[in-house]
Amino acid sequence: MNELPERVRAVVDRRAGPIVAALVALGVLLLAANGPFSSVRSLRLVQFVDRALVAAVAAVAYVRARSTPPSWDAVAVAAWVFLAVPVAGTLGYFAFGGGPGSYPGPMGELVNDVLRFLLSVAAVGGLCAAAGAALRRDRRAAAALALLAVPVGQFLVYGAVVLAGA
Template sequence: MIDVRKRYTLKNERLFDGVIALLLLAGIALLALNGPFSSVRSIRLVTFVLFTLPIAIAVVCYVRVVPAVSILEIAGLIVWTYAVVQGVGVAAYFLFGGQIASYPGEMAEFWNFVTLYLLTVAVSAGLYTIGATQDNRPLIKWGLVALLPVGQLVAYGVYALV
């Protein structure tokens, strides 16, 4: 039986750096495959890249920096990030309005998706990495993790302006 509260020490930073780079480039490549000049146009692929890959990248960034981590902690971060990205996405749609009335074209749509993907990764991975460095101060650590909705709302606001 696995003890979910046991904290594991993972110290292979080069492996985590490679996984982070691979996930980041895989997201951009999948968006490009789904983008202009492609016969494959799937909203499921876009949804996967915009809502799942940033969660994976943020959690890998967190695990890379934190001295010791438990399975329960990782599961909590995954659930929290998924709920925030989905919930703030809906709230941002109503706050900043929907897309423009006319279709901007395939290339503009591609760049919009890439911008949103990179902003989501920057906010979630950045806050989780900074929070992981504060392991000896749990209030600051989890406070930074709790700031994810605010950061994600700012990312959607910047995305709406671009």
């Protein structure tokens, strides 16, 4: 099996917490830089934070929870999260939001973006860590259920953010 090199494994074991903290701080800073009084407001920046940074945190959590994953495994988890999060967000938009007059204003939008990012990191990262831990114990069905729950978790995150803003 093509496992992660021992150097990479040691770095992830020692520094998973600080790596996740740095990614979360970067996401919040980018969202704040994209805030209501910014001259660089861009939907692409929000999408980058919501997709790429959440996928990176999920991959780190997965690798940390699994003892010796193959190198392609973490990439597959990150790709799954990168694709599943926007699909679940779109479904959540149609289920919970998009009503007339639902724009919360610029500060409300910033709060919603940060809340959605933090809840996404917690939900998706937790589910991917659970999948890694299940695979470490050779429970493939539990790992598959945890990874299939990623879109459901993101859907619930979107609903929670919309309902909290209401």
